[in-house]
Amino acid sequence: MVESSLFSAFQRSAAQHGELLAIRDGATRVTYGSLLARVRVLARALMAQGIAKGDRIAIWAVNHAPWIETALAIQAAGGVLVPLSTRLRGGEVAAVLERSEARLLFCDAGFGPYDFPASLAECDLPELGQIITFAPVAAAKSGVREVISLDTFASQAAPVLDEALDARIASILPDDWADMLFTSGTTGLPKGVPMTQRQSLIACHQQQVDICHFEPGDVFPVIFPFAHNAGYRAGWQASLLYGVTVVPVRASDPAELLDLFSEVRATYVPAVPTVFQSIIDNPRLPEFDLSSIRLAAVGGTDVPVELVRAMQSRLGVQAVVAGYGMTEAAGSITSCRAGDPPDVVANTAGSPLSNLEVVCLDDELRPVARNVQGQIAVRGPQVLKAYYSDDAATAASFTADGFFLTGDVGILDDAGNLRITDRLKDMYLCGGFNVYPAEVERVMRGIAGVADVAVVGVADSRLGQVGRAFVVPRGPDLVTAAAVVAFCKDNLANYKVPRFVTFIDELPRNAVGKVQKAELRAYPDHGSPRQG
Structure with a gap:
């Protein structure tokens, strides 16, 4: 890894794999060579808007080709990419934009009926300038901010020459920040996690040598959201350094x-x-x-x-x-x-x-x-x-x-x-004994008729906390609470056996499949005490 930045590594890959397909997104086909050309235009447009090294720029969108193009352009201009989950709503996004001091926001027009730019119209974000949407849009106002399309934004690149962009790329140092992801917030307020160019390159390299072993022409459908490490750094970012075709999945x-x-x-x-x-x-x-x-x-x-x-x-x-x-x-x-x-x-x-x-x-x-x-x-x-x-x-x-x-x-x-x-935060004390829900869940997955399960601790006046199991059955009448409890009694210490069993159609999960236990803890009632 001789490159000093993610973008210089991508340019090297594009030079090696120019005719290979870099992105396949529905009917859209983008080769490595054409992706590099498009990205350089967007990077020049960023510089034309006064974006300097270290400026934070956010993306709030589903997985698609323009997300990748824009992220690469941000890194080419020396900016710091701030990815945002489409599951967030305006107030949550505004909090991250404020904390990261983001200068620009690139986003989808919305998600379903939810209008992304409109959701920020009343938010006080003094650092945020334009909002650029990936959908065609006539220039408009969202509160005090201008909203323009990505194509309109790209058309503003002309004042910045390729030589100026090359100089900017060359100026990016290994210890400059590449991106700042925010933790999912499942255990509290999201925290900003900045990663340097060097760290990102190392992470991509280790993903390659220890796990993926990519070869040019490999095809990677990226299901995990681009706003998450699994879809971003270990997803399309690492892939494009090794000649892989990325297929954004929505x-x-x-x-x-x-x-x-x-x-x-x-x-x-x-x-x-x-x-x-x-x-x-x-x-x-x-x-x-x-x-x-x-x-x-x-x-x-x-x-x-x-x-x-x-x-x-x-x-x-x-x-x-x-x-x-x-x-x-x-x-x-x-x-x-x-x-x-x-x-x-x-x-x-x-x-x-x-x-x-x-x-x-x-x-x-x-x-x-x-x-x-x-x-x-x-x-x-x-x-x-x-x-x-x-x-x-x-x-x-x-x-x-x-x-x-x-x-x-x-x-x-x-x-x-x-x-x-x-x-650690999921562990609960039952009668003075530590109970680790994952251990209980692992045992319960061996019950015939149980498709999925999650266990949380709930308050109990005598024992401090007891277990409440949320069970997703494989079908109606295939498993009962009594059968669940009986199986647990046969396979677990008594203090680990859930006191309550609640049947549920689906467990609440975040974008990468982790159960949202905070939602389960807030679930109404404990239901009936266990049977058996």
Whole structure:
């Protein structure tokens, strides 16, 4: 990695793979050469608007080709990319725009009936100038801000010459910021996580050498949102450095995904387990050939070993891996490797990336022995240096010797594979005993008739807290609360057995498949006490 910036690395890739397809987005086909040309125009337009190195620029949109073009242009101009989830609403977006001091916002016109620019009309954002939409729009006003289309914005590039852009690209240094993602906020207010050019390049490189092993011409349908590390840095960003065709995915219907994977001849497919299970259960599966998929990555939740085997035997996937990562580590921390047996993929998150150190720590932040549970901590060059403008959160997140405290609980086994057992914040005390919901959930997934499950702690006057299980049944009348409790009694210590069982149609999940337990804790009533 001799490049000093992400964009210089992309330019090198575009020079090598100019005629290959870089993006396939519906009817849109963009080669590496034409993508580079389009991006340079947008970068010059940014400079023409006075964007300087280090200025923050946000993108609020679904996965599509213009998202990628704009992000690359921001990095070419030396800006700091701030991706925003389409699940956020105006007030939430305004808070991130304010905290990041974003100068410009690129966005979709809206999501369904929700109007993105209009949702910011009344927000006081003194740093924010224009709003640029990816949909055609006549110049308009949204509050005090001008709203223009991406094409109109691009037409403003003329005053800035290519030589000026080349000078700007050359001026970007390895320790300049490349992007600032904000944590999902599932455990509190989102925090800004700035990553340098060097860290981003290292993260992309490790994704390649430890997990993906991309070859030019590979096809990667990116399902995870571009606003998340899994869709951004470990998604299209790493792909475009190695000659891969990126297929932005907006569909969520498994039947549509089955069609897409077959049509584009996908070679690498990361997705949550429910996507693959739905494809396997689709009665039309025999009509499709998915044998082009050489590597599938499953994440976001536990993976049943039967699913891993079915992905290989019924879908023809050559290798299945699971992993663990987070925004603060620029993406992946651990991963299974191609060739790992199904039980390793199902029961662990694999071993650390080759340039990272991972340890488990006790309550005094001392390393524990192998096969002993502790808080997971990670250290390495792509781990964040500090949260943006949050000294208190930074101080609380690192050990004295520089390990980042993930807030997750896990076990490193004798083979060096990591098993995630829970979130520290999800653990609850029942009668003085620690209960880790992930352990209970893992057992409950072995119950016939249970499709999905999540466990949370709820208040109890006698024991402090007790477990409440939210169960998604595989079908009506296939499982009862009494059967759930009886199975748990046979397989778990009594204090771990849920006191309440609530049947629910679907678990609330965020964009990358993690259960939103805060919503479950706020679910009305505890229902009837367990039966049996």
